């Protein structure tokens with residue numbers, strides 16, 4: 242499943258003691274001399290991230306401060322009640338004589354839309370610098386007023402240092418995210434502090450689910466009347482000096498400030514901006530700003546934050562897998578490949594190591610209202626297993642246990658299947674499935690938990706791991722077996738219709754026996770049976786029958802087809818060759834499954850190279866193409882795919898290309914573009 246990474250990691254392990262990691266990491270520290278208008282430099286801890294402009298804060302550009310826990314519900318559509326939400330039922334479609342109820346095209350369209358866009362992920366707040374004249378009047382400063390700008394993100398310690406001059410005076414800002422709480426430690430150094438010309442401000446935006454995509458910025462500052470903030474000054478100086486309570490509709494979030502003594506005042510009663518003015522006459526001011534869903538939260542000092550965060554980052558770089566493609570290489574492409582490996586490791590650690598699966602754009606900005614997609618969880622998070630970062634993966638991989646009972650209800654009560662758990666696609670921490678045809682009819686997310694389980698057992702072959710995943714593995718495979726339908730006339734088990742394939746671009750009512758999904762079903766049932774065997778238990782007979790008699794992978798002219806019965810000329814039809822080329826995933830992303838002919842898979846992959854609209858590929862398509870090339874014995878081609886001109890990353894490691902909101906995707910292998918033509922109903 243991981244040939245390319247596997248080989249690289251193997252090499253890395255063999256040489257582990259030899260790699261001097263730190264200089265390799267630091268060589269790729271992003272350095273900026275002006276803000277990038279669409280991509281921030283970020284600090285964060287996986288559950289929380291803070292995006293900065295050139296000042297190390299959000300002074301000029303309101304990049305997001307987002308978390309895995311910060312979600313809100315909009316108020317219900319006018320005249321609707323919670324009862325209407327509870328009563329929402331989608332349409333029932335026939336599935337080989339079985340009526341299956343899905344969450345789409347049901348009853349009230351306003352309620353359906355509300356369920357799609359709620360809860361939505363909020364931007365928790367903005368922190369910036371405020372500039373003043375000596376006699377205390379605000380100066381409307383822009384980035385152009387700063388000179389000698391220089392900013393460096395030290396990847397090894399997770400520390401962002403930003404320096405510039407304003408009115409001839411130097412300012413240095415150090416920004417670091419705590420690894421123990423969702424807070425950011427800030428230290429400002431400048432003589433402007435002593436003269437009272439430099440303060441810090443915090444500000445709070447309104448958030449709602451009106452827009453599916455919010456990028457590069459999240460939230461609105463122009464509707465202050467729609468939300469409230471309330472300041473309380475702390476009495477206990479060991480904790481927060483000030484707490485601001487931010488309420489939007491029924492949700493409340495807390496921002497606590499501590500550190501050096503300051504005075505805090507609301508700029509105006511009608512706005513949500515507060516100015517934080519240092520009290521001591523010193524040329525350094527350190528403040529910690531903590532965000533939380535509940536009132537009180539620990540407030541480590543700047544120094545504590547800095548020390549503990551540096552230690553955690555050091556440990557991250559030292560302890561996980563490491564790939565050095567530079568040493569000894571004369572290939573000019575090595576530097577760019579190495580740069581991406583390093584920046585992508587940093588960004589994934591900041592954005593995609595939270596308690597829930599990450600959304601497509603991590604904590605950079607919002608797509609799909611900030612919700613996450615369970616089919617993408619494999620691409621976003623399986624790499625943690627391969628890099629040996631188990632603590633980070635385990636933060637979220639128990640999502641399957643958390644979602645198990647609601648997924649069993651979905652399968653057996655709502656959808657009327659005989660057995661098992663049906664995992665949602667687009668969802669949020671509650672596990673509720675967002676309405677939508679694709680959301681309900683996509684099936685490839687189903688097999689993922691079995692793969693996550695297998696990875697964990699491979700790393701820790703213990704009885705505890707077998708027990709830990711047993712119910713998830715069993716319920717997952719039970720639904721896979723239920724979903725397969727025995728076709729009396731052909732004597733095989735069919736999967737679908739209705740179903741959506743990985744590329745989401747075929748008609749669900751005619752899509753039967755899709756190649757990738759059949760191979761993945763075979764793998765999943767095989768691994769699930771093996772799981773029970775290790776526990777000394779027998780796998781249900783239904784798994785074995787389905788596996789034995791599963792429809793063969795569809796073939797036409799010696800090549801695998803997207804699904805059985807697809808038009809013979811689909812290779813030349815842009816309707817079918819314009820989206821995720823899952824046919825190359827058959828062997829590369831997947832290991833060789835029992836129902837796969839690797840020669841046919843290799844020929845099919847090459848047909849994809851010459852017939853797919855590669856200029857319309859994005860994100861994880863390229864790593865998938867690379868993994869297939871590697872598995873088919875073409876490592877050079879694999880590197881070419883990774884460095885393809887349509888798969889480029891900016892100085893911060895964020896993807897280039899696509900629309901503005903799309904630029905916020907993070908790291909290599911993360912989806913960054915989407916096709917609006919198919920987005921209806923999601």
Ligand SMILES: *[C@@H]1O[C@H](CO)[C@@H](O)[C@H](O)[C@H]1NC(C)=O
Nearest residue numbers: 312313314323326360492671
């Ligand atoms: C949003 O509303 C739903 C439905 O009433 C509820 O189950 C959920 O807990 C709410 N979530 C938040 C973050 O308020």
Ligand SMILES: *[C@@H]1O[C@H](CO)[C@@H](O)[C@H](O)[C@H]1NC(C)=O
Nearest residue numbers: 333334335336739748749750
């Ligand atoms: C797909 O099938 C369902 C019922 O099984 C039907 O209601 C729907 O209209 C069909 N869609 C298309 C595009 O034919």
Ligand SMILES: *[C@@H]1O[C@H](CO)[C@@H](O)[C@H](O)[C@H]1NC(C)=O
Nearest residue numbers: 379380381382383384385386
């Ligand atoms: C500050 O200056 C910018 C750029 O000149 C301008 O767009 C903005 O409206 C000004 N803001 C205030 C509060 O005067």
Ligand SMILES: *[C@@H]1O[C@H](CO)[C@@H](O)[C@H](O)[C@H]1NC(C)=O
Nearest residue numbers: 447449451461464466467468
């Ligand atoms: C703000 O509140 C007003 C009055 O309730 C409402 O009409 C308006 O749509 C709200 N604005 C937003 C962005 O929600």
Ligand SMILES: *[C@@H]1O[C@H](CO)[C@@H](O)[C@H](O)[C@H]1NC(C)=O
Nearest residue numbers: 337728729730731732735805
């Ligand atoms: C049974 O399989 C055949 C061959 O794949 C197919 O043409 C037919 O439509 C299937 N029957 C049903 C009821 O789906």
Ligand SMILES: *[C@@H]1O[C@H](CO)[C@@H](O)[C@H](O)[C@H]1NC(C)=O
Nearest residue numbers: 815816819854855856857858
């Ligand atoms: C290929 O993709 C590009 C977008 O990158 C699009 O403009 C073009 O129309 C597509 N070509 C075909 C034949 O669909």
